[in-house]
Amino acid sequence: MRRLFTALGILLLLSGGMTSGIVLPNVHAEDDIPSYAKWGRLAMQKTGSRYPDADIVDYLHQGREENDSTAVEKFKLWLREDDKEFGVLIAIEFSTKTEEVIDITFSETSQ
Known part of the structure; x- marks a missing residue:
């Protein structure tokens, strides 16, 4: 997430009013979005609901x-609650045809 904000900030700085001859390449954000992004957002949302007093401090797609006819996306989120830190492994099983969620563990x- 931090990399995304950094990249957006740099892009805004470079494109905002500068006419010094810098040519920016054609960037297509859709090409940079990983296929698991939808499931990662869902994993973060469900984890936030399950652990409402914890902050998500790190995120890893594990494969x-x-x-x-189904697929399972696996994630590891690192949470901080009060003075305790712990990991949560999340597995999202879904239909590959309809993308309907079957199970979240x-x-x-x-x-």
Whole structure:
């Protein structure tokens, strides 16, 4: 997330009123959005609902498992609540045809 804000800030600085001959390449944001982004947002939303007093301090996409008609996107979020930090492993299973969520599982970890 921090990288996204940094990149947007640099882009705004470079494009905002500067006419010094800098030519910016054609950038298509859609090309930079990973395929798991939709599921990552859902993982963060559901984790925030499940742990309302915790702050999400880190996020990691751990991969995707494909089955015949379903897939599972796996994430690890690191949370801070009061003076405690812990990880939450989230697995989102969904239909590959309809993208309908079938199941979401949570598992806490200390690593």
